[in-house]
Amino acid sequence: MKDERIMKIIGRYEADAGMLIPMMQDLQAENGYLPPEQLRVLSKKLKVPLSRIYHVATFYSSFRLAPKGQHEVTLCMGTVCYLKGAGKISEAICEEYSIEPGGTTSDRLFTLQAVNCVGACALAPVMIVDGKYFDGVSTESALKIISGLSLEPATGTAEVEAGG
Amino acid sequence: MPEKQKGVLLRKDSVKTTKLKVGLGACGIAAGANEVYNELVRYVSTKKIPVMVEKTGCIGMCHNEPLVEIESEKEGRILLGNITQKNIDTIIDEYMEKQTVNPKYIVAGSDYITEHDGFFKKQVRIVLDNCGRINPESIDEYIEMNGYKALHHAIKNMTPDDIIDEVKKSGLRGRGGAGFHTGSKWNFTKQAPGDEKYLICNADEGDPGAFMDRSTLEGDPHAIIEGMTIAAFAVGAKLGYIYVRAEYPLAVKRLEIALDQAREHGFLGSNILKTSFSFDIRIKEGAGAFVCGEETALLASLEGRRGLPRIRPPFPATSGLWDKPTNINNVETYANIPRIILNGSEWYSSHGTEHSKGTKVFALAGKINKGGLIEVPMGITLREIVYDIGGGIKSGKRFKAVQMGGPSGGCIPESLLDTVIDYDSVTRTGAIMGSGGMVVMDEDTCMVEVARFFLDFTQQESCGKCTFCRIGTKRMLEILERITRGEGVKNDIEHLEQLALGVKSGSLCGLGQTAPNPVLTTLKYFREEYEAHINERRCPGGQCKNLISYIIIPDNCVGCGVCLKNCPVNAISGEKKEPHIINQDICTKCGICMDSCKFDAVDIKR
Numbered sequence: 001m002k003d004e005r006i007m008k009i010i011g012r013y014e015a016d017a018g019m020l021i022p023m024m025q026d027l028q029a030e031n032g033y034l035p036p037e038q039l040r041v042l043s044k045k046l047k048v049p050l051s052r053i054y055h056v057a058t059f060y061s062s063f064r065l066a067p068k069g070q071h072e073v074t075l076c077m078g079t080v081c082y083l084k085g086a087g088k089i090s091e092a093i094c095e096e097y098s099i100e101p102g103g104t105t106s107d108r109l110f111t112l113q114a115v116n117c118v119g120a121c122a123l124a125p126v127m128i129v130d131g132k133y134f135d136g137v138s139t140e141s142a143l144k145i146i147s148g149l150s151l152e153p154a155t156g157t158a159e160v161e162a163g164g
Numbered sequence: 165m166p167e168k169q170k171g172v173l174l175r176k177d178s179v180k181t182t183k184l185k186v187g188l189g190a191c192g193i194a195a196g197a198n199e200v201y202n203e204l205v206r207y208v209s210t211k212k213i214p215v216m217v218e219k220t221g222c223i224g225m226c227h228n229e230p231l232v233e234i235e236s237e238k239e240g241r242i243l244l245g246n247i248t249q250k251n252i253d254t255i256i257d258e259y260m261e262k263q264t265v266n267p268k269y270i271v272a273g274s275d276y277i278t279e280h281d282g283f284f285k286k287q288v289r290i291v292l293d294n295c296g297r298i299n300p301e302s303i304d305e306y307i308e309m310n311g312y313k314a315l316h317h318a319i320k321n322m323t324p325d326d327i328i329d330e331v332k333k334s335g336l337r338g339r340g341g342a343g344f345h346t347g348s349k350w351n352f353t354k355q356a357p358g359d360e361k362y363l364i365c366n367a368d369e370g371d372p373g374a375f376m377d378r379s380t381l382e383g384d385p386h387a388i389i390e391g392m393t394i395a396a397f398a399v400g401a402k403l404g405y406i407y408v409r410a411e412y413p414l415a416v417k418r419l420e421i422a423l424d425q426a427r428e429h430g431f432l433g434s435n436i437l438k439t440s441f442s443f444d445i446r447i448k449e450g451a452g453a454f455v456c457g458e459e460t461a462l463l464a465s466l467e468g469r470r471g472l473p474r475i476r477p478p479f480p481a482t483s484g485l486w487d488k489p490t491n492i493n494n495v496e497t498y499a500n501i502p503r504i505i506l507n508g509s510e511w512y513s514s515h516g517t518e519h520s521k522g523t524k525v526f527a528l529a530g531k532i533n534k535g536g537l538i539e540v541p542m543g544i545t546l547r548e549i550v551y552d553i554g555g556g557i558k559s560g561k562r563f564k565a566v567q568m569g570g571p572s573g574g575c576i577p578e579s580l581l582d583t584v585i586d587y588d589s590v591t592r593t594g595a596i597m598g599s600g601g602m603v604v605m606d607e608d609t610c611m612v613e614v615a616r617f618f619l620d621f622t623q624q625e626s627c628g629k630c631t632f633c634r635i636g637t638k639r640m641l642e643i644l645e646r647i648t649r650g651e652g653v654k655n656d657i658e659h660l661e662q663l664a665l666g667v668k669s670g671s672l673c674g675l676g677q678t679a680p681n682p683v684l685t686t687l688k689y690f691r692e693e694y695e696a697h698i699n700e701r702r703c704p705g706g707q708c709k710n711l712i713s714y715i716i717i718p719d720n721c722v723g724c725g726v727c728l729k730n731c732p733v734n735a736i737s738g739e740k741k742e743p744h745i746i747n748q749d750i751c752t753k754c755g756i757c758m759d760s761c762k763f764d765a766v767d768i769k770r
């Protein structure tokens with residue numbers, strides 16, 4: 001069953017090993033992460049050593065090898081957001097939920113991602129929750145927004161979804 | 165253009181009807197412009213108001229987002245700021261009835277003088293000319309603004325050498341950071357032997373405080389496509405790639421739309437404009453690695469590998485993608501091309517200084533009153549940008565520095581505010597022109613912490629291939645972390661300087677070669693801040709947690725109890741209506757009390 005999907009992705013790029021990265025991006029877009037068993041299929045079909053696939057997967061920060069939480073909390077850590085206190089906000093969230101930046105809470109409620117500049121510096125600090133932007137956040141308001149998350153997927157309203 | 169051709173259809177309805185344009189660039193959307201747009205569409209259609217609602221790219225005044233522009237033949241253009249889902253209906257009603265708008269929403273307009281006028285006055289818009297004016301998803305609007313005329317002229321009336329000559333004469337230098345002469349670069353690729361050549365647009369925009377390329381991609385994608393196609397004709401490339409940063413989904417979407425439209429109109433694909441010239445463009449999304457902005461790393465990434473840079477030469481112009489001659493330019497570089505071809509090199513080089521021609525787009529942000537996307541002529545001073553365009557420092561604080569060039573750049577102090585913007589003058593300060601990030605810092609910024617921030621960034625992004633960059637940046641970061649923790653030791657500054665020079669000269673690619681710049685410039689201009697941290701255990705910027713304490717000013721405190729309630733560790737005590745106190749032994753210095761106090765009663769003791 002699952003193999004079928006990865007075969008479709010491989011077919012989309014005519015099994016061209018030069019298109020390895022776009023294939024992995026599609027795989028992640030479908031699953032939310034890169035499932036190891038599918039990477040093995042990818043390796044066999046493309047005749048690319050699995051080590052090279054992992055070489056690529058671990059180099060680029062947008063690839064993840066573990067499933068993420070139900071909600072996506074993205075905190076901009078670009079220069080301007082950082083200058084305006086994003087570092088403190090991140091620390092406070094990590095402390096409150098006992099996670100590390102990039103990590104997922106143990107109940108899989110949310111994954112905290114850091115991203116470098118979402119291109120809205122004039123509104124810094126910026127936090128994006130499931131695609132919805134919150135500008136000018138403070139430690140206080142950020143914690144409040146996150147405390148409103150529950151274990152059912154909420155749908156974002158904004159058009160753009162920034163990934164980390 | 166004289167003869168009729170596919171695509172050059174002028175829209176008949178030009179400005180006859182009133183248009184409402186909503187700025188849907190990244191900051192607009194972040195500030196809620198999508199909601200404003202949806203509400204406008206809903207309201208206008210239910211009430212059958214005779215106006216056209218349109219999308220446009222970044223208008224540039226990010227500090228007043230969401231922005232809506234009213235454009236009508238009679239009233240000219242009026243730009244409205246701070247529009248929300250809630251206030252837009254009444255504004256439209258008032259405008260339709262009386263042709264007026266409450267002045268508090270007007271930020272600029274053909275017939276208005278506002279406090280915001282300075283923001284636009286000193287700007288010269290060449291690259292951003294269409295940004296925020298046309299609908300980026302409409303090729304007709306681009307064509308209406310003389311779009312694809314330059315391509316037509318270049319292919320039909322010029323030879324590749326004519327084009328290269330024209331670009332050389334314009335004096336255009338690469339806007340990706342290094343400032344290499346674009347015409348000469350094209351010539352190298354053209355002269356390189358081989359029939360198979362590639363053209364690449366570098367849209368990786370890695371500087372973590374910059375969004376110029378993103379705004380151009382989102383606001384005027386056809387200009388980049390046109391520029392690339394002209395370049396391809398000049399160097400002899402048949403296939404091009406746009407390498408876009410992973411975090412720019414909207415840019416990718418708009419580019420895809422624009423590419424399809426260009427192909428349909430015969431501006432791209434086989435036999436462009438019915439000539440024998442064929443060229444097509446593909447989009448490749450990055451996967452999140454700063455170093456992939458470096459051209460040789462970008463090539464490796466395009467080939468499906470880890471983005472590791474390699475030693476140059478050979479330069480991509482002779483051996484690039486799949487070892488074939490490849491021309492790589494930045495987004496803004498390509499966006500300049502159609503304007504240069506259309507208006508001539510003389511017109512272009514009339515802007516700027518002797519060695520830096522034209523304009524430069526900057527993402528102006530930080531502790532400034534009016535941040536946004538700006539385009540200025542080369543030769544303008546930093547002071548003019550910060551004070552005349554940016555409106556000075558927020559909340560009356562003191563200016564401390566302006567950071568240019570992101571992690572590869574440096575901090576320029578107040579004493580050098582009269583530096584003019586051109587490649588050579590900026591480099592002389594120790595910073596670099598960079599791709600256009602410009603972050604303004606005030607007295608509440610710790611320069612050691614800023615250096616630590618950038619080094620943390622480059623250290624994490626170092627690909628690890630060469631030793632100086634991999635280990636050198638790590639050791640430098642350790643020293644900076646120690647200093648900001650308040651544990652700096654005697655020789656730290658000297659060691660930092662030694663390491664910085666080593667990393668600069670010993671690294672393989674631009675990432676390592678420039679990584680020490682933030683440290684070197686802060687050491688040069690703000691050495692006393694380093695010394696205060698190390699010798700006096702004091703942080704003059706009031707940022708380093710271990711060296712500051714939060715205190716309550718009894719005179720300002722009304723005893724409302726908000727901070728007490730919000731403090732996550734219960735470090736605050738006090739009776740209602742009496743000044744409160746923070747227990748320093750418990751306080752974790754999270755700053756929530758300061759954020760939540762409405763009376764400015766919480767201060768930082770430095």
Ligand SMILES: Cc1cc2nc3c(=O)[nH]c(=O)nc-3n(C[C@H](O)[C@H](O)[C@H](O)COP(=O)(O)O)c2cc1C
Binds near residue numbers: 338344371
């Ligand atoms: C670490 C590093 C990151 C870079 N990032 C970018 C980038 O994001 N965008 C860009 O256009 N150039 C970037 N460059 C510069 C490119 O290597 C290259 O010089 C540029 O794309 C050439 O285009 P230009 O001549 O039009 O400036 C980077 C260079 C280095 C060393």
Ligand code: FES
Binds near residue numbers: 079082119120121373
């Ligand atoms: S630094 Fe956060 S949006 Fe640019």
